Amino acid sequence: MWRSAGLAGDAQKAETKEEFVKVRRRDLERLTTEVMQLRDFLPKIVNGDILGTFQKLDAIESSLERKEEEIEQLRMDCEHFRARLETAQADCMREKKELGVGDVKCNQNFLTLFQEKLDLRQQLDEAKQQLLQQAEYCTEMGAAVCTLLWGVSSSEEAVKSILGGTKAVKFFTITAQTMESFVKSLSEDMKQQDLDSEENQFVLALAGIVTNVAALACGREFLVSSSRELLDTMMHLLGDMKPGLCNKFKVLMLMSLYNVSINLKGLKYISENPGFIPLLWWLLNDADAEVCLHALRLLQSVLLEPEVLARAGAEVRETLPFQRIAALAQSRNAELQALAKELLEDLKIFEYEA
Secondary structure (H helix, E strand, O other), X not given: OOOOOOHHHHHHHHHHOOOOOOOOHHHHHHXXXXXXXXXXXXXXXXXXXXXXXXXXXXXXXXXXXXXXXXXXXXXXXHHHHHHHHHHHXXXXXXXXXXXXXXXXXXXXXXXXXXXXXXXXXXXXXXXHHHHHHHHHHHHHHHHHHXXXXXXXXXXXXHHHHHHHOOOHHHHHHHHHHHHHHHHHHOOOXXXXXOOOOHHHHHHHHHHHHHHHHHOOHHHHHHHHHHOHHHHHHHHHHHHHOOOOOOXXXXXHHHHHHHHHHOOHHHHHXXXXXXXXXXXXXXXXXXXXXXXXXXXXXXXXXXXXXXXXXXXXXXXXXXXXXXXXXXXXOOOOXXXXXXXXXXXXXXXXXXXXXX
């Protein structure tokens, strides 16, 4: 749901035009019958699909919890083996010092401890391999589940069901942690993210779910009231990611923040973040047109809300990169060009104040 200053005028022009088409009565009756049938059957089909999807999601969530428990057990086993290995090494060194290198008993003990060390190392390697396999499985499962949930969350009823559950707050907390972990894992010299990787699909699906939730009034209210950690994390990550890196991920996070900004309480919270205005200027320097477009939309939310503009206006006026916005107004991307020009008009308010 995007706002544009030109929509009202277009709507008024559309209302003044009337067009008529001649249709035979028999065709009209047939069309009316088909519409009535669709009204009867479509809700039953859609509701059945959503219910089935949620049942699948519940089963998958239970499977994920079991896998997490198994991973934790493997991690504890690794720590236990490591402790035993360190103890064996310490005992070996102590006995070597006490009995001497040439002592037969010491040599036998040393060989025994060395063999035990090799066995422990092998067990540790096997445990690490199992842990790696479990982690890969969880990543694949998470990507699949969240991709399904991304599609389901486009339904208003599905979003209301999600938010009404007992795991909603925990889900968005884990979402923030997963996004942050993903960004930290990106290498410093990475130029382009593998769009087909399970990790990338996982975080894209999470960001898409947040975007769909924030597209609804109840979702925006929930995020502002109960998941502010997620909003803070998204703003932090957008500031940490280099220009040109994971552009689709950036766009989805910006869309989420824009949707939240439609809620006045949400816009106040976002704009009161100390790094919010510098973040917008940072994103406007990105080479990707979509990133710049959604950064401008977020800026427009600030400019169009008098109460927020009154608080942030001084910082915007003093640091605003007018030249960059003017350059975007010449972009080959028609949508970006139109929005940049519109913003330049909105920014004239600062000239009047001066």
